[in-house]
Amino acid sequence: MPIALHVYIAFVVTTLMIMSVPDASKMLILSRSASGGTFAGLFTLIGVKAAEAIQVILVSFGLSWLIVSYPYVFEVVTVLGAAYLIYLGIRRWRAADGKIKEPSGQGSDFLTGFTISIANPKTLIFLAALFPHFLNHTHPVDGQFVLLGTTFLLIATCLDLPLVLGGGLVERLIRSPRIEDILKRFNSGVLLTAGVFLMGLLVFR
Template structure:
């Protein structure tokens, strides 16, 4: 892999990672509800899911999913159902008259770090399209005349760093949102907007084809 090829990959991935999607919306929403520091656990879950998806794609699992549409559909339906469930949960979430003094809790006061991490992981792993995308995308930047393993390591590390940057950016942005939506009416509106977007992501996932 040449330096030019890596730069092309890095710029492409940076732009793709910054596009609003379930992971970024989850980072922003968690930051609003539980504060930036605790939302890092949710971001860690998203990053773990991304890492696993990239590794298994590099190992050829994405090709298996493409060859077995039924298996892909099972994963796709499960992921869509989870996103829709999150949307309904956010829509119906209760709000409080005033935020907690710690900066936490607009709607999810009792979540442990483990629960936050698990939620981020489930969000990140719920999109099987990532497996197919990586399986088709990575080979475009691999030099077939050089060992592939070191190249995959570089590409995966680049992808992870880009995703981490954008998750933190959205998380920091969530703190600005939290300061704006101080009243219960605005909190309820925020919950319903994010809930609608999550349900929309789930609906789009159902419409996509392998």
């Protein structure tokens, strides 16, 4: 095994500690599950993990240098992603008021999860900074990247899946229209906050 067992265990522990910290993606998964049900949360989760998988692949192929060499590329992605999240947050808030139809569907939930994750270049920077510390440079690194990347995604998914199940349970147990309205507004608030936060990363960096 190119990566020593104690190094691999250290990677697992580090990833568990870091990925346990609440962030916008986790709040979105939880709030979407609670307001739209288990399947809504599940497709949001799949969108988030798809974006994380792409970021792992970018780091594995050494493309993280793009963020340093061509920062405007990620600035454009961040701006577009933030604008979409703000737009979606406003739409969901207005839908809670009954003024427009709430955006729904598995595709919408997937895209929302994907956007909130892919539009944040900080995740890419984090992965690029984390992985090299656990690589054994005396062996080919391709297989090591596959192992670390797969482990990272599995841990992240296992930590987020309970949010889907917990939020879905809340949605099934609480049928009060007032509670449902509060949950929908909370979901829209998460989207708006995430969008504003991403914009703030560019303005106050």
